[in-house]
Amino acid sequence: MTGPFKLSPLPWDEAALEPAISARTIGFHYHKHHKTYVETLNKLVAGTKFAEMTLEKIVQATQAARDGSDDKKIFNNAGQVWNHDFYWRSLTPKAGKPTGALARAIDRDFGSTGDLLEKLATAGKEQFGSGWVWLVSQGGRLSVEKTANAIDPMAKGINCLLTLDVWEHAYYLDYQNERPKYLETVLKQIVNWDFAAENLDKEDRAVRAAAE
Numbered sequence: 001m002t003g004p005f006k007l008s009p010l011p012w013d014e015a016a017l018e019p020a021i022s023a024r025t026i027g028f029h030y031h032k033h034h035k036t037y038v039e040t041l042n043k044l045v046a047g048t049k050f051a052e053m054t055l056e057k058i059v060q061a062t063q064a065a066r067d068g069s070d071d072k073k074i075f076n077n078a079g080q081v082w083n084h085d086f087y088w089r090s091l092t093p094k095a096g097k098p099t100g101a102l103a104r105a106i107d108r109d110f111g112s113t114g115d116l117l118e119k120l121a122t123a124g125k126e127q128f129g130s131g132w133v134w135l136v137s138q139g140g141r142l143s144v145e146k147t148a149n150a151i152d153p154m155a156k157g158i159n160c161l162l163t164l165d166v167w168e169h170a171y172y173l174d175y176q177n178e179r180p181k182y183l184e185t186v187l188k189q190i191v192n193w194d195f196a197a198e199n200l201d202k203e204d205r206a207v208r209a210a211a212e
Contacts, residue, residue: 050062
């Protein structure tokens, strides 16, 4: 979908992730931060070539822009809109466990789900300043990445399976400066493994379709 872009609805009620993430945090995060990124992006792309592009194409077209440029401002806001849309879907009040092809890929590439969770938590703790932690797949092989500010692996064509937001506004009202506790709680209680499995399956189907 091209612009003007809209604030995507949350996939669950604002209180649905409690006690892991409070309704108060979701309210500020979604209605203030996420909404502002959408509104700013629409202002920046109005009347430009980017107005006719999808959100993903804008992120990819501007990801290499130099700091201080108008394109960099567009990237920062487009990236944050895409990242937040993806983050909300990476969480669920009905968390289960990885199953099927995703579970097999996790065991193959990390050893176990527990090992993956530890790697995601470590990446989140080690991300200096604001940013994101990602479970990604390249050619079916899974790995963990961390990115700063608005950067995401999708901008470089890498398939994202799920993400965790480690900007302070994602957790400070609930956990203050205890980012490790936030990460541990989210990873144990509200990770949407079904969403990750869907994204892995999309990649597999795309690879098979290209080979036909």
